[in-house]
Amino acid sequence: MEENIKDTVKQILTEYLQKNGHRKTPERYAILETIYSITGHFDVEGLYKQMAEKEKFRVSRATLYNTIVLLIDAGLVIKHQFGNTSQYERSYKNETHHHMICTSCGKVTEFEDEALKEAIAGSPLRNFQVSHYSLYIYGLCARCQGSKRKK
Amino acid sequence: MEENIKDTVKQILTEYLQKNGHRKTPERYAILETIYSITGHFDVEGLYKQMAEKEKFRVSRATLYNTIVLLIDAGLVIKHQFGNTSQYERSYKNETHHHMICTSCGKVTEFEDEALKEAIAGSPLRNFQVSHYSLYIYGLCARCQGSKRKK
DNA sequence: GTCAGTGCAAACTTTTTGCAACTAC
DNA sequence: GTAGTTGCAAAAAGTTTGCACTGAC
Numbered sequence: 001m002e003e004n005i006k007d008t009v010k011q012i013l014t015e016y017l018q019k020n021g022h023r024k025t026p027e028r029y030a031i032l033e034t035i036y037s038i039t040g041h042f043d044v045e046g047l048y049k050q051m052a053e054k055e056k057f058r059v060s061r062a063t064l065y066n067t068i069v070l071l072i073d074a075g076l077v078i079k080h081q082f083g084n085t086s087q088y089e090r091s092y093k094n095e096t097h098h099h100m101i102c103t104s105c106g107k108v109t110e111f112e113d114e115a116l117k118e119a120i121a122g123s124p125l126r127n128f129q130v131s132h133y134s135l136y137i138y139g140l141c142a143r144c145q146g147s148k149r150k151k
Numbered sequence: 152m153e154e155n156i157k158d159t160v161k162q163i164l165t166e167y168l169q170k171n172g173h174r175k176t177p178e179r180y181a182i183l184e185t186i187y188s189i190t191g192h193f194d195v196e197g198l199y200k201q202m203a204e205k206e207k208f209r210v211s212r213a214t215l216y217n218t219i220v221l222l223i224d225a226g227l228v229i230k231h232q233f234g235n236t237s238q239y240e241r242s243y244k245n246e247t248h249h250h251m252i253c254t255s256c257g258k259v260t261e262f263e264d265e266a267l268k269e270a271i272a273g274s275p276l277r278n279f280q281v282s283h284y285s286l287y288i289y290g291l292c293a294r295c296q297g298s299k300r301k302k
Numbered sequence: 303g304t305c306a307g308t309g310c311a312a313a314c315t316t317t318t319t320g321c322a323a324c325t326a327c
Numbered sequence: 328g329t330a331g332t333t334g335c336a337a338a339a340a341g342t343t344t345g346c347a348c349t350g351a352c
Contacts, residue, residue, distance in 0.1 A: 023306060023351050060309045081232035100279050119270035127293035128251050135286045142278035174326050174331060211334045216317065
């Protein structure tokens with residue numbers, strides 16, 4: 001299953017690169033491979049470390065930034081912005097989900113809600129071609145409700 | 152009406168400061184006043200300029216950052232994160248709304264949808280005390296749909 | 303062989319922090 | 328008088344950019 005998805009997204013990347021006159025560099029495939037082995041969110045620093053340590057492939061931060069822009073444009077990655085750093089996650093075959101963010105400890109929890117999804121999908125947007133969306137719900141997580149302390 | 156709201160939020164700030172043992176400095180009230188004269192979103196740089204130019208009050212950027220944290224904690228301001236800079240907006244008596252963000256030109260449009268609001272409010276969150284939420288819908292705005300160009 | 307892509311380091315931007323001066327209490 | 332606040336400047340953190348080198352085509 002997982003390998004299947006990786007093959008598919010590589011195929012999508014290949015088509016995207018060809019169509020846009022970009023080169024099929026090993027860096028791009030290695031980055032895509034690594035991203036699709038990460039389940040949740042990641043930021044550039046985390047991706048950098050993971051590639052340096054777990055994968056044998058070392059790429060520069062600049063290339064990570066460049067490549068992520070490509071992957072977003074290719075529809076393979078989406079970008080989130082909570083906290084100080086940009087967070088990313090793979091988007092192909094990744095279930096749409098929502099985010100609960102604790103305003104005290106910063107913990108991010110994902111959840112799904114079919115009714116909510118339908119409500120958002122059914123929202124009448126005039127003259128706007130939706131690609132994806134993000135719902136962030138802020139509040140206090142269970143742990144922080146008792147002790148309202150700031151980190 | 153507007154003045155009424157400003158008086159009310161100042162009152163809320165006063166109570167918040169007293170309860171938490173903070174001082175009632177003129178900077179804090181001037182910042183609150185300025186924020187509540189801004190209708191939409193703003194970032195720290197914009198707030199800084201507006202205070203320097205339109206208001207007679209000059210405060211340092213450091214104080215703006217410090218004060219905004221207080222105001223968020225007091226429930227008078229909420230924070231958004233689209234684009235590179237943190238965006239803020241006043242939250243007292245400010246209608247909950249959603250955001251459409253154009254992935255091509257970056258334009259942010261606000262809209263309201265009662266059904267959506269109810270769906271979000273009705274979403275069953277276990278062990279999470281909601282304070283507020285943000286829905287960001289990404290896609291192409293009318294202008295950018297024709298010419299899919301990147302800025 | 304050519305030019306897009308990469309790595310590196312420097313530059314930039316936004317936000318945080320340390321510290322001396324100030325002031326609300 | 329004395330902490331809490333402010334302003335400034337330096338530092339930190341994240342991202343972008345310039346440029347020489349490399350390698351995909």
